[in-house]
Amino acid sequence: MDEPVLLTGAGGRVGQAILRHSGDRFEWRLLDREPLGAEKRPDGVGEDDVYITDITDEEAVEAAMDGVYAVIHLAGDPRPEAPWDSVLRNNIDGTHSIFQAAVDAGVEKFAFASSNHAVGAYETPDRKPDLYRPEDEFRLDGDELPRPSNLYGVSKATGEVLGRYYHDHHGISVVNVRIGNLTEGHPPIDYERGQAMWLSYRDCAHLFERCVVADYDYEIVYGISDNDRKYYSIDRAREVLGYDPVDNSAEFED
Amino acid sequence: MDEPVLLTGAGGRVGQAILRHSGDRFEWRLLDREPLGAEKRPDGVGEDDVYITDITDEEAVEAAMDGVYAVIHLAGDPRPEAPWDSVLRNNIDGTHSIFQAAVDAGVEKFAFASSNHAVGAYETPDRKPDLYRPEDEFRLDGDELPRPSNLYGVSKATGEVLGRYYHDHHGISVVNVRIGNLTEGHPPIDYERGQAMWLSYRDCAHLFERCVVADYDYEIVYGISDNDRKYYSIDRAREVLGYDPVDNSAEFED
Numbered sequence: 001m002d003e004p005v006l007l008t009g010a011g012g013r014v015g016q017a018i019l020r021h022s023g024d025r026f027e028w029r030l031l032d033r034e035p036l037g038a039e040k041r042p043d044g045v046g047e048d049d050v051y052i053t054d055i056t057d058e059e060a061v062e063a064a065m066d067g068v069y070a071v072i073h074l075a076g077d078p079r080p081e082a083p084w085d086s087v088l089r090n091n092i093d094g095t096h097s098i099f100q101a102a103v104d105a106g107v108e109k110f111a112f113a114s115s116n117h118a119v120g121a122y123e124t125p126d127r128k129p130d131l132y133r134p135e136d137e138f139r140l141d142g143d144e145l146p147r148p149s150n151l152y153g154v155s156k157a158t159g160e161v162l163g164r165y166y167h168d169h170h171g172i173s174v175v176n177v178r179i180g181n182l183t184e185g186h187p188p189i190d191y192e193r194g195q196a197m198w199l200s201y202r203d204c205a206h207l208f209e210r211c212v213v214a215d216y217d218y219e220i221v222y223g224i225s226d227n228d229r230k231y232y233s234i235d236r237a238r239e240v241l242g243y244d245p246v247d248n249s250a251e252f253e254d
Numbered sequence: 255m256d257e258p259v260l261l262t263g264a265g266g267r268v269g270q271a272i273l274r275h276s277g278d279r280f281e282w283r284l285l286d287r288e289p290l291g292a293e294k295r296p297d298g299v300g301e302d303d304v305y306i307t308d309i310t311d312e313e314a315v316e317a318a319m320d321g322v323y324a325v326i327h328l329a330g331d332p333r334p335e336a337p338w339d340s341v342l343r344n345n346i347d348g349t350h351s352i353f354q355a356a357v358d359a360g361v362e363k364f365a366f367a368s369s370n371h372a373v374g375a376y377e378t379p380d381r382k383p384d385l386y387r388p389e390d391e392f393r394l395d396g397d398e399l400p401r402p403s404n405l406y407g408v409s410k411a412t413g414e415v416l417g418r419y420y421h422d423h424h425g426i427s428v429v430n431v432r433i434g435n436l437t438e439g440h441p442p443i444d445y446e447r448g449q450a451m452w453l454s455y456r457d458c459a460h461l462f463e464r465c466v467v468a469d470y471d472y473e474i475v476y477g478i479s480d481n482d483r484k485y486y487s488i489d490r491a492r493e494v495l496g497y498d499p500v501d502n503s504a505e506f507e508d
Contacts, residue, residue, distance in 0.1 A: 088342075088350070092346065092412075093342055121419070143399070145397070145399065145418070146415050146418060147418055147422060148415060148419045150419070150423075153419070154412070154415050154416055154419050157412075157415045158346075158408070158411075161400050161408050161411045161415075162408055164375070164400060165375070165402045165404070165407070165408050168401060168402075169404075
């Protein structure tokens with residue numbers, strides 16, 4: 001496609017992972033609340049392609065959305081312990097504002113950064129720590145109802161429901177990526193849960209690239225590398241998006 | 255139990271159906287944004303038992319919640335066509351505020367008025383109008399992911415997710431009742447959809463009474479009468495809550 005891809009929350013960790021590994025794949029338009037220095041922008045993305053705004057500012061979002069082909073929506077309060085007032089405003093109201101602007105502008109595809117925290121309460125005491133281990137067969141596949149770990153997780157589950165609404169009523173393709181534990185270079189050390197839901201930077205970039213390129217209607221997929229340890233299925237991401245991860249947290253274990 | 259049951263949105267249609275048919279079953283405490291005249295209160299419920307407040311007023315809600323055994327939470331913007339700003343504030347933020355006050359006060363049970371609009375988009379063109387007819391076997395049973403009809407439905411699905419969070423993390427029993435089409439006296443006329451999801455006033459009151467009396471963890475049930483036409487299963491409400499409806503929209507058809 002020739003039209004740009006709008007990346008909200010471009011300066012955050014997920015946004016930087018995407019730009020570092022897929023910076024040359026699309027014509028990017030970047031949005032963040034804070035200015036993005038040259039070190040945070042891929043080559044060829046100038047200051048004119050950067051929109052500095054709060055995502056609840058409807059007019060500013062409308063301007064950023066003009067002529068956009070696809071949105072990767074990462075902006076929001078990323079803290080699992082974020083208080084309700086913040087996730088209500090930044091994650092719930094903010095995501096509504098981005099969806100509404102996207103359908104108003106005729107955007108075709110929308111990838112939403114959901115989170116493992118939308119389903120963290122499936123990690124019940126009777127399942128832990130077994131579900132983090134390679135031999136355990138418990139899996140979530142995206143068909144299950146949310147069970148949030150925290151109010152941040154509630155806000156992410158709400159973003160998924162907003163996507164369902166906008167897909168059903170406005171036809172926009174929507175994929176929700178329940179991002180695992182994104183760390184650079186290697187998986188979390190001495191942390192089985194983090195290893196079970198590890199997502200490497202390059203697998204993260206590849207996955208969101210597939211969200212722009214693939215054809216789909218409405219999907220909920222898990223965003224983790226191809227770890228031996230896992231309790232999230234990546235089958236749906238492989239089938240629908242053509243996700244083909246290269247990393248595995250087991251390769252970093254002693 | 256001797257402790258009161260708090261009914262929010264007591265002056266609305268669902269609240270009045272409950273009070274008219276179950277007004278003598280519990281010690282009621284009523285909450286509404288508007289004053290409730292004597293004709294809207296059951297015998298024995300005086301003005302001292304009525305709290306006039308907006309549900310986003312945390313201090314007022316805290317006072318109303320003191321010593322309460324169970325909450326039936328109906329308050330919110332009831333319009334399917336309600337705009338986002340209203341459902342964000344009244345239905346999403348308001349429901350969070352009621353849940354938080356309930357767990358702070360040690361409330362044991364929480365019945366949330368969800369809606370058929372949380373799943374209205376399952377009524378796809380290829381299923382309509384067959385799914386409204388007695389011979390059709392398509393059923394929703396509460397395990398399915400939300401597919402809201404509108405932003406009001408998004409807000410109701412969010413209330414369900416808030417309930418999941420508060421149940422998992424604070425132990426409060428939560429039941430979400432996806433209320434169908436509540437009309438007094440008889441089902442909607444010449445409206446197959448309304449007949450398929452008809453809920454009579456007395457069945458509505460009985461169902462919420464069971465939500466106060468029965469034991470459960472976290473549930474999503476459908477609130478309709480025992481209609482011949484239906485695409486919502488009431489099996490779960492029967493099994494878990496002991497719901498035993500007496501009405502059927504078919505008895506009113508010509």
